[in-house]
Amino acid sequence: MKEEKGILEARRKKAEELEALGEPLFPNDFRPTDRAGILQELYRDYDQEALERLNQTFKLAGRLMARRDFGKAVFGHIQDQTGRIQIFVKRDEVGEEKFKLFKKYYDIGDILGVEGPLFRTKTGELTLLVRDLRLVTKAFRPLPEKFHGLRDTELRYRRRYVDLIMNPRVREIFLTRTRIVQYLRDYFISNGFLEVETPMMQPIPGGATARPFKTYHHALERDLYLRIAPELYLKRLLVGGFERVFELNRNFRNEGVSTQHNPEFTMLEFYEAYATHEDLMRRTEEILVGLAQELYGSNRITYQGQELDFTPPWPRIPFKKALLEIGGVPEEVLNSREKILELAQAQGIKMDPREPVLQKLWAKLFDALVEPKLIQPTFITEFPVEISPLARRNEQDPSITDRFELIVAGREIANAFSELNDPRDQRARFEEQIQKRLADDLEVHPEIDEDFIRALEYGMPPAAGEGLGIDRIVMLFTDAPSIREVILFPHLRPEA
C-alpha cells in the first residue's frame, strides 16, 4: 500500500474516528429541496424583515468551501451546482453534539446537508441560519488553497474535477458549451433535420484526409478504424431518402496533441438535399449570428482582445485570389512546384518535396500565409478540385469546386460544399487520389469505399453538406485561447 503523507493520513484517521462514532461517511438519504444560486436569486431583494416574515426553512446540500471559526459560532460557505451561499452554524442553534461534530470532524471539501431559515448578517449577506446539519460525503483529500485556487494548467486538466470545484469561470465555459450544443441541436431540429447516428468504427475511413486510429475486431477478424468524419455515411442516408440529416458527435484523428488539436474532437455535420453551397453560406451566417445573439445579445463578440463582427453578409473570397492577394504569393510562383518549394523553404513552411499534387502545396501555403490573417468571418470559395475529392465541380470551371471554408480568428470553423453525386466522377476522383498517393502517406486510405460508390449509383439527390467544428466555435464564444479549455478531459501525455 502506498505510504500516505501527513494531510491525507490525518483526514483518513479523522474519518475513521467519525465512522466509529456511528456517523456514516457516505450516506445517501439526504434530499435537498433548495439550491444555493436559486436562493440567492430568489431572495436578492429581501431585507432582514422580509426574510423573517417568510417564516420558512430551506434544505440544501453542498460542498463546504470555507469556514471562519468564532468558538461557539462558525461562518462558512457551501457550494452546489448553482452557486454559493453563506451558512452560519451556532452551537445554540444546532445543539452541543452536532456543533462538536461539525467543528471537530467536518472539513473544508466535505459535502454537507444543511437546513434552516434565511437571514441577513450585519454586513447584509444572505445567509442560512443552520438549525440542522449532517455530513453527506466525507472528503479524503484537501482542496487547493482558497484564495488562489488551482492555477497550475497541467493540474487543472489532469484533475478537472478539482478545477470545476475551484474555478467558477471553468464551470461557466462548460455551461456555455452545453448551451451552444443545445442551440445548434434545436436549430437543426426546428429546421426539419433528422438527428442520426452513424458508425464510429468504419472498415474504410473516409470523408476527410487524416491519419486514422486503427483497431481490430476479433470476431470479424478485420481491421476497423475510428472515424475521421461521418460524411460518407450521412450521404448514404441522402440516398436512402432522408433529405435533411445531421450528426453531432466525435471524430478521431491520429495526430499530435496540442493547445489547438485534441485527438478526439466534436463535429456537427449536416446535409441538405436540393440545396447548394450558396444556401449553406447563408445558413452558416444565420447560425453564428443566432449564437452570438443567443449568448451575448449582439452580433459582435470579443475574442482574445479582438472584436469579431458576425453581421452578414461575410466576404466571399476565391481560394486562388486569397493566395495571391492576402497570402502575397506571386502568380508565377503558384504554377511552379520549384518556386513554391523555394518560397516554403524561405518562409519555413513545412512541405514534402515529393508531393505530386500541386494543389496540395497550395493548401499548405494557404494554411500558413492566408488563414492566420483572416480574423473577421470570411468565406473562402472555389477550392481546387484536386483537394476537394467529395465536392461538386463548378459548372463553368471544372477545375474548381462549389465549396467554401469559413475562417474566423485565423482558424477554420466550417467546411462545406455542394455534394458530388455523379458516381463516375466520384470513382475517378478516388482513383486519382490513390494513384497520386505517396507510399508512406497515412492520410489517404489506399482502398476505395466501393459501397459508397454503389450507393451513389442508386442516385443521391443533389445536396449540400457542411461540417462545423464545435470545439472551435465554443472557443470563439467563450474567449478560450486553447482547445483544452473547452474540452472537459483533454488528452495529455501520461503523467510524469
Added chain:
RNA sequence: GGGCCGCUAGCUCAACUGGUAGAGCAAUGGACUCUUAAUCCAUAGGUUGGAGGUUCGAGUCCUCCGCGGCCCA
C-alpha cells in the same frame, strides 16, 4: 519538429554571485457567538519532476530524460 520559460510542503509562491530550503493559505492543538483571504497564540509538514555529473558543498552550474506553457513553423 525548433526556440524560450516553468516544475520547490496538499495549494499559491520565495530562496542574491553555489553555503543550514522559507512564507501565506490548508492541516494539527488552543482563544474567540456577525465573519467573509476573519483575527490571535502555538505545532507539525520537504528525496526541490527524474537520472547522472562538476564541487569541500547543488534548489541554484553542466548533460540527458519526463511533463506542461508560450512563441516559431
